[in-house]
Amino acid sequence: MTMGKENDASGFKLVGFSNFVRQNPKSDRFRVKRFHHVEFWCTDATNTARRFSWGLGMPIVAKSDLSTGNMVHASYVLRSGDLNFVFTAPYSPSIAVDGGEKSTASIPTFDHAACRAFAASHGLAVRAIAVEVEDAEVAFNTSVAHGAKPFSPPVILDNVAVIAEIHLYGDAVLRYVSYKNRSNLDFLPGFEPIISSFPLDYGIRRLDHAVGNVPELGPAVAYVKGFTGFHEFAEFTAEDVGTSESGLNSVVLANNDEMVLLPMNEPVYGTKRKSQIQTYLEHNEGAGVQHLALVSEDIFRTLREMRQRSGVGGFEFMPSPPPTYYKNLKNRAGDVLNDEQIKQCEELGILVDRDDQGTLLQIFTKPLGDRPTIFIEIIQRVGCMLKDEEGKTYQKGGCGGFGKGNFSELFKSIEEYEKTLEAKRAREPTAA
Numbered sequence: 001m002t003m004g005k006e007n008d009a010s011g012f013k014l015v016g017f018s019n020f021v022r023q024n025p026k027s028d029r030f031r032v033k034r035f036h037h038v039e040f041w042c043t044d045a046t047n048t049a050r051r052f053s054w055g056l057g058m059p060i061v062a063k064s065d066l067s068t069g070n071m072v073h074a075s076y077v078l079r080s081g082d083l084n085f086v087f088t089a090p091y092s093p094s095i096a097v098d099g100g101e102k103s104t105a106s107i108p109t110f111d112h113a114a115c116r117a118f119a120a121s122h123g124l125a126v127r128a129i130a131v132e133v134e135d136a137e138v139a140f141n142t143s144v145a146h147g148a149k150p151f152s153p154p155v156i157l158d159n160v161a162v163i164a165e166i167h168l169y170g171d172a173v174l175r176y177v178s179y180k181n182r183s184n185l186d187f188l189p190g191f192e193p194i195i196s197s198f199p200l201d202y203g204i205r206r207l208d209h210a211v212g213n214v215p216e217l218g219p220a221v222a223y224v225k226g227f228t229g230f231h232e233f234a235e236f237t238a239e240d241v242g243t244s245e246s247g248l249n250s251v252v253l254a255n256n257d258e259m260v261l262l263p264m265n266e267p268v269y270g271t272k273r274k275s276q277i278q279t280y281l282e283h284n285e286g287a288g289v290q291h292l293a294l295v296s297e298d299i300f301r302t303l304r305e306m307r308q309r310s311g312v313g314g315f316e317f318m319p320s321p322p323p324t325y326y327k328n329l330k331n332r333a334g335d336v337l338n339d340e341q342i343k344q345c346e347e348l349g350i351l352v353d354r355d356d357q358g359t360l361l362q363i364f365t366k367p368l369g370d371r372p373t374i375f376i377e378i379i380q381r382v383g384c385m386l387k388d389e390e391g392k393t394y395q396k397g398g399c400g401g402f403g404k405g406n407f408s409e410l411f412k413s414i415e416e417y418e419k420t421l422e423a424k425r426a427r428e429p430t431a432a
Contacts, residue, residue: 012218014249020235024258029142029229031134032255035207036177037077037084037187038292039107041118041127045089048124049076052085055314056294056376057202057305062191064106070190072096072105073115077187081205083294084187088127090115106190109152109165109175118171124369126289129168129210130175131260139176140164148227156180158189166227169212169220169264170287202305208293208379209252209261209402213280215287217266221251224262230255233398238268248277258397265290283371291364291375299361299380300341303348306378315365315376320349333359336382351406358383360400372421 042048045065053060058078065074071091078085093112096103118127133139137154144150149167156162160181165173179185186193214220224230233254238247252263267275280290296302310316326346329337333352336359337345345352345361353360359382365375384399 012222014217014235014237014251020232022233023231024254024256025231026256027229027231028256029146029227030139032139032228032260033132033134034082035210035260036130036132036175037086037128038126038207038210039075039086039088039128039130039175040124041115042087042089042124043119045074045076045087048089049078049085049087051313052087053078053200055306055309056080056085056204057200057302058083058085058204059196059198059200060194061196062187062193064191066091068106068190068192070104070106072103072112073107073110075107075191077191080201081297083204083206088115106188107163108155108157109163109173114171121285122171122288123284123371123373125284125374126172126210126292128165128173128175129262129289130163130177133176133178136162136164136176136178139178140166143227146227146229147223160185160189163188168224169214170284172212172288203296203298203302204294204378205297206295208295208381209263209398210292211263211265211290213265213267213277213284213287213290215266215281217249217251217264220264220266220287221253224253224264228253228255230260230262233258233261234263234402236402236404238271247271248275252398252402254397261398263402280373284373289374291377293362293377293379296378296380299350299363299378300344300348302378303350303363307348315368317349318364318366320346321351325351351403353401353403353406355401355404357396357401358399360403362403362406 040048049060052058058080060076061079062077063075064070073088073090075086075088088107088110090112096112118125140150140154143166151165151167151173154162154164160179162178162180164176166176168174230253232251234252236250238249247268248265249268250263250265252261254261265277267277267281269275281287306314307317323346326342329342329345329352333354336354337352348363350361350363353362361380361382362377364377367373367375381395381399384396385393386396387393
């Protein structure tokens with residue numbers, strides 16, 4: 001098994017999970033507050049938003065479309081707790097220009113040609129990972145001064161909010177959002193609230209981490225670290241998380257408070273099967289967001305709700321590990337999970353892992369769309385409760401790790417899933 005290109009001109013070299021020493025130098029180059037939203041670009045925002053709303057228990061809470069005067073794009077905001085998903089699709093460009101000189105787009109960085117090309121190249125995929133910062137203009141200028149490739153300079157929205165965008169990897173951007181005067185603003189100017197008469201809530205509360213797949217880890221990590229100042233939170237090599245058939249190398253970057261986590265993966269080569277990361281890169285036509293990890297306040301309730309809808313417009317899940325996995329679980333996590341909780345983990349297919357600080361419960365959906373690319377991870381972190389300066393209790397970022405002990409189970413599951421996709425393609429007609 002050979003690693004990805006782990007050495008480059010910057011001297012980047014992976015040391016592996018066991019040798020990695022966790023430290024937080026508090027090195028952010030600008031003040032980062034939290035994840036703000038994730039925007040998907042698609043060809044039909046209405047139906048895509050409704051599918052995610054039903055599948056994840058996230059009501060549609062705001063809109064910007066023809067009914068609000070937006071002649072450029074349709075965008076719908078889904079929310080559960082602090083998690084915001086935005087689904088955006090283009091209207092006809094000829095309709096947009098009929099509006100005259102002034103664009104009616106509520107997201108000024110939207111581009112017709114780019115959105116159509118994005119959808120054709122990547123299918124359903126994440127366009128923007130948005131983080132709320134103290135000052136989007138400062139964040140943008142600082143990023144560019146430290147090597148970031150700019151996509152959109154700061155734009156002031158109704159003298160209330162500011163957004164700016166930086167190239168992240170592939171066709172995905174890192175979007176900075178800040179507020180001059182938030183007042184009663186629910187999301188961004190130009191979006192009107194929707195009052196839903198059908199409450200949906202499966203217990204999902206926030207975005208924990210957004211994972212990217214890239215062809216080469218060294219340059220990608222150096223680039224993002226360089227312009228954000230984020231520090232390395234964890235790393236994994238193929239030896240840590242692979243199987244005998246395939247694997248990956250991974251580095252997790254984090255901001256100062258370690259609540260904005262940006263892991264990145266690269267494929268490894270020379271394995272029996274093609275790495276899942278390589279499969280992603282081929283089907284996605286390059287780098288992009290591989291998965292979004294969503295925190296649940298009660299993963300058992302979330303999974304019961306989601307699994308009930310798997311066959312009726314919701315999301316399906318990767319196959320569960322074998323019964324032996326759960327027989328061993330009592331030895332591994334019996335001090336954290338009681339017998340009933342372990343039983344629920346087995347019934348729902350939830351994986352459990354832990355690090356030196358806490359415990360992680362996790363499960364992965366199958367790919368969200370036609371292509372074997374982006375998927376969702378549902379997680380719950382247990383432990384690491386701390387108190388801030390005001391005495392308010394909070395959970396330390398990344399508590400319980402990222403499921404290192406489960407990676408091989410996940411990989412085996414993905415390998416089996418990929419084999420089902422390959423089965424028919426591999427069949428050859430029998431000789432006459």
